[in-house]
Amino acid sequence: MKGVNKNTNNKTSEVYGEEVEESTIVRNIYTAEAPRDAGPLLLLSVVYSGDVGKALLKLYDPSAGKIVYWYDNTGHKPYCLTDVPPEELASNYTRILEHRGFDHIEVVEKYDALLDKKVAMTKIVARDPLSIGGARDSIRNFLLRSWEAKIRYHLCYIYDRELIPGFFYKIEGGKLKPMSFPLKKDLKDLARKLYGHDELLFKESLTWLAIMNAPIPDIRRIALDIEVYSPTPNTIPNPSEALQKVIAVALSSSDGVHKVLLLERKDIKSEKIRKINSAEVVYFEDEKELIKTVFKIISTYPLVLTFNGDNFDLNYLYHRALKLGFRREEIPIVLARNFAMVIPGVHIDLYRFFENHAMRIYAFKNKYRDARTLDAIATALLGIGKIQLEKPITKLDYRELAEYCFRDADITLKLTTFGNNLFIKLLILLMRISKLPAEDLTRSGVSNWIKNMIYFEHRKRGYLIPEPEDIRKLKGQTTTKAIIKGKKYLGAIVIDPLPGIFFNVVVVDFASLYPSVVKKWNLSYETLNCPHEECKSNKVPGLPYWVCTKKRGLSSMIIGFLRDFRVEIYKPLSKDSRLSKEEKETYETIQLALKVFINASYGVFGADTFPLYCPPVAESTTALGRYAISNTIRKANEMGLVVLYGDTDSLFLWNPSSDKVSELLSWAHNELGIDLDIDKEYRYVAFSGRKKNYLGVLKDNSLDVKGLVGKKRHTPEFIKELFNEVSKTLTGVYTIEDLEKAKNTLREITRQSVLKLRRRKYPLDKLAFRVALTKELTEYTKTTPQHVKAARLLQKYGFHIEAGEIINFVKIKGSLNVKPVQLARIDEIDSEKYFSYIETTLRQVLEAIGVNFDEILGESQIDSFF
DNA sequence: GCGGACTGCTTACCT
DNA sequence: ACAGGTAAGCAGTCCGCG
Numbered sequence: 098m099k100g101v102n103k104n105t106n107n108k109t110s111e112v113y114g115e116e117v118e119e120s121t122i123v124r125n126i127y128t129a130e131a132p133r134d135a136g137p138l139l140l141l142s143v144v145y146s147g148d149v150g151k152a153l154l155k156l157y158d159p160s161a162g163k164i165v166y167w168y169d170n171t172g173h174k175p176y177c178l179t180d181v182p183p184e185e186l187a188s189n190y191t192r193i194l195e196h197r198g199f200d201h202i203e204v205v206e207k208y209d210a211l212l213d214k215k216v217a218m219t220k221i222v223a224r225d226p227l228s229i230g231g232a233r234d235s236i237r238n239f240l241l242r243s244w245e246a247k248i249r250y251h252l253c254y255i256y257d258r259e260l261i262p263g264f265f266y267k268i269e270g271g272k273l274k275p276m277s278f279p280l281k282k283d284l285k286d287l288a289r290k291l292y293g294h295d296e297l298l299f300k301e302s303l304t305w306l307a308i309m310n311a312p313i314p315d316i317r318r319i320a321l322d323i324e325v326y327s328p329t330p331n332t333i334p335n336p337s338e339a340l341q342k343v344i345a346v347a348l349s350s351s352d353g354v355h356k357v358l359l360l361e362r363k364d365i366k367s368e369k370i371r372k373i374n375s376a377e378v379v380y381f382e383d384e385k386e387l388i389k390t391v392f393k394i395i396s397t398y399p400l401v402l403t404f405n406g407d408n409f410d411l412n413y414l415y416h417r418a419l420k421l422g423f424r425r426e427e428i429p430i431v432l433a434r435n436f437a438m439v440i441p442g443v444h445i446d447l448y449r450f451f452e453n454h455a456m457r458i459y460a461f462k463n464k465y466r467d468a469r470t471l472d473a474i475a476t477a478l479l480g481i482g483k484i485q486l487e488k489p490i491t492k493l494d495y496r497e498l499a500e501y502c503f504r505d506a507d508i509t510l511k512l513t514t515f516g517n518n519l520f521i522k523l524l525i526l527l528m529r530i531s532k533l534p535a536e537d538l539t540r541s542g543v544s545n546w547i548k549n550m551i552y553f554e555h556r557k558r559g560y561l562i563p564e565p566e567d568i569r570k571l572k573g574q575t576t577t578k579a580i581i582k583g584k585k586y587l588g589a590i591v592i593d594p595l596p597g598i599f600f601n602v603v604v605v606d607f608a609s610l611y612p613s614v615v616k617k618w619n620l621s622y623e624t625l626n627c628p629h630e631e632c633k634s635n636k637v638p639g640l641p642y643w644v645c646t647k648k649r650g651l652s653s654m655i656i657g658f659l660r661d662f663r664v665e666i667y668k669p670l671s672k673d674s675r676l677s678k679e680e681k682e683t684y685e686t687i688q689l690a691l692k693v694f695i696n697a698s699y700g701v702f703g704a705d706t707f708p709l710y711c712p713p714v715a716e717s718t719t720a721l722g723r724y725a726i727s728n729t730i731r732k733a734n735e736m737g738l739v740v741l742y743g744d745t746d747s748l749f750l751w752n753p754s755s756d757k758v759s760e761l762l763s764w765a766h767n768e769l770g771i772d773l774d775i776d777k778e779y780r781y782v783a784f785s786g787r788k789k790n791y792l793g794v795l796k797d798n799s800l801d802v803k804g805l806v807g808k809k810r811h812t813p814e815f816i817k818e819l820f821n822e823v824s825k826t827l828t829g830v831y832t833i834e835d836l837e838k839a840k841n842t843l844r845e846i847t848r849q850s851v852l853k854l855r856r857r858k859y860p861l862d863k864l865a866f867r868v869a870l871t872k873e874l875t876e877y878t879k880t881t882p883q884h885v886k887a888a889r890l891l892q893k894y895g896f897h898i899e900a901g902e903i904i905n906f907v908k909i910k911g912s913l914n915v916k917p918v919q920l921a922r923i924d925e926i927d928s929e930k931y932f933s934y935i936e937t938t939l940r941q942v943l944e945a946i947g948v949n950f951d952e953i954l955g956e957s958q959i960d961s962f963f
Numbered sequence: 964g965c966g967g968a969c970t971g972c973t974t975a976c977c978t
Numbered sequence: 979a980c981a982g983g984t985a986a987g988c989a990g991t992c993c994g995c996g
Contacts, residue, residue: 455980544980580983582971588982589978610978611981700980707980715981745978745983789977789984804976804985811975868974880972880989914988937986 136267177246198228263528318400330489339416367494411437596786616657621650783945
């Protein structure tokens with residue numbers, strides 16, 4: 098590492114805002130090169146190197162499959178801004194000027210968007226990030242008001258250099274330069290069509306499109322999993338103590354390394370096999386040698402993957418290595434308070450990324466909605482889970498241990514390779530949009546992604562990044578009253594559905610309603626209730642707020658872009674039959690990445706944890722959403738269309754002529770300026786009469802069930818099965834006459850199920866309700882819900898119960914009411930309770946198709962059952 | 964002392 | 979640490995009842 102070996106003393110510095118031991122770079126194991134000329138290189142990460150006192154870029158060289166280091170050589174330094182003029186700083190703030198980390202002062206001009214005017218700010222520049230903030234005597238603590246002082250240095254560096262993580266760079270004569278890729282003509286044409294009228298918007302859009310359309314390389318990577326000896330079964334070894342031996346480490350890489358490293362043990366008598374199904378097994382007499390080999394291998398990879406490595410695997414290895422006498426500089430792991438870094442590459446903990454709510458819902462289509470474990474996520478996404486053990490890890494023989502450990506590492510790797518490397522593609526695209534380094538991106542939620550994206554745009558334009566308290570002071574309150582107690586403002590409209598069964602239903606909806614509203618109405622923290630007198634007449638319908646008519650709101654513009662790119666460009670391209678399968682797939686991934694941002698873009702402004710929190714912006718968004726939908730309903734009614742139901746951004750139209758639908762769509766486009774599209778066409782829909790609760794069969798014969806009890810996760814399996822049979826029967830209904838026949842089938846299915854229940858023919862686990870604990874058991878202080886009661890019983894019997902777990906319980910007779918399934922017997926079951934649950938589940942469906950549930954069994958028959 | 968009416972808590976869902 | 983709206987079941991409380 099050229100020119101990188103000045104300080105080896107152990108002072109601390111700020112990396113990701115955490116205190117991190119310095120001098121942890123592993124010189125003797127791996128030396129990352131800082132070449133004078135290289136490229137193309139993909140920017141994976143930016144960190145602050147305490148060793149060198151500079152920003153350090155970790156770039157990936159796809160041709161060598163290696164990490165390349167580049168240290169800042171532009172003299173960039175940490176800083177913050179204040180409104181105290183330099184003279185006053187010099188006279189009244191000597192503590193700052195005499196601070197050991199103080200470097201110098203500059204005067205800079207910034208645009209204050211809240212006030213819509215240019216302001217002169219004093220920029221206090223320091224020698225290291227900790228001197229600005231993060232320590233007790235940091236400079237920002239001596240100032241009454243400071244701006245941009247809480248932005249992590251590595252992110253500040255990204256903003257100032259306008260770096261795009263996930264994009265390609267080259268190094269020329271030691272200088273870092275972005276690569277450029279010619280934008281395809283058809284994309285340029287699309288952009289011209291959208292923004293041709295506005296030169297500034299057009300140019301800006303080309304920048305975004307070029308970034309998103311740049312090639313996406315595969316990244317060489319290795320997954321790691323460790324097993325630790327445990328003298329008592331079922332206890333997880335404490336990583337910060339690291340008292341027990343590391344007995345197995347498995348490695349699985351994208352370039353063919355399939356290895357298990359096992360520690361030879363006296364307590365295992367079995368034969369030392371050299372190979373399991375797909376991996377080589379290597380034995381070590383000495384644990385230190387084993388760990389050294391692991392370190393050597395992982396430090397040759399640009400990307401190291403774990404599942405929960407932040408908390409366990411890397412954490413354990415680090416402390417264990419210290420215990421075994423490694424010197425810090427021999428360990429290619431650096432621990433921060435909340436996560437683990439590897440050197441020289443980048444560590445990604447898939448547990449944290451796949452736990453991310455936005456990833457779960459939008460990107461992975463809710464395939465693993467209640468999954469928190471590697472086993473559950475892998476089973477849902479890959480169809481392969483962990484190996485199920487019959488005995489404790491410590492009791493496994495060499496083969497069993499090797500197979501078990503390797504499976505974990507291997508499915509960890511496969512979580513990043515399935516779907517044609519979907520994970521890598523998504524990661525790179527999300528980095529490009531959010532401007533976050535890979536480590537930050539995979540460890541934070543979508544609100545942090547949006548925050549960083551907007552901050553980046555502020556800095557790029559010379560906007561002062563506002564302090565949350567300033568936004569709140571100027572635009573804090575809301576005026577509408579939410580329907581739900583405890584909420585801050587009024588949300589969406591839901592129309593009471595007309596109960597019954599309706600054939601030929603067309604659903605129209607606004608594509609991305611809220612982002613469209615934000616774009617169309619110029620909603621942004623600075624444009625809402627702006628300081629101009631002449632804008633006050635530009636009212637938000639139904640609210641006492643006005644919106645700026647003179648300036649384009651920054652976040653409105655960005656959200657508008659992302660919306661347009663998804664709706665107008667990438668979604669259509671992903672379905673364009675003229676394109677190759679690969680191209681369509683890439684465009685599909687881009688639209689998916691955009692979707693994640695778009696879907697959260699309204700909500701963040703109503704979340705008080707978001708630094709640009711601005712309740713009136715969120716309130717205006719929903720108000721304008723209501724305005725759009727209610728005017729569309731009125732128009733539809735005027736046209737003689739029958740609106741059966743609607744929720745937030747959709748309308749269900751009964752047997753409409755296609756002419757009238759087209760007329761309504763163009764009306765919305767012209768009069769509201771928001772695009773209404775045909776979303777779904779049903780052969781029929783059955784409404785139970787409750788909101789957010791219906792069943793329909795689409796024209797392509799697929800079944801669409803929303804909100805019905807039979808679909809809910811906590812519903813006992815036997816009721817779900819019954820419900821599925823009912824649904825299947827209904828899928829075959831084409832006409833009213835079919836319906837009559839179906840009723841007989843339904844009667845029979847229901848009778849069978851009730852009979853089976855009464856005869857106790859359902860096994861216990863099919864009778865179990867499955868309800869999640871959303872918090873720790875001790876935190877339920879107001880009431881004791883049934884699943885909590887069951888969980889507490891389990892706890893009494895020695896089970897370890899924590900937040901997030903799903904409790905399986907059954908309803909039993911007697912005053913106890915419930916028991917966890919593990920402790921119950923079949924003869925305790927309260928059949929009456931289950932019967933009424935069947936009733937409510939089926940009632941929702943049957944009432945919609947005009948069948949009385951009581952009739953279906955007949956009063957006398959029910960009596961005879963119980 | 965008991966039961967019905969009511970409120971509030973909790974979870975899972977919809978957009 | 980994105981939002982609000984809705985359904986459903988149950989826990990707990992209040993009130994009336996000569």
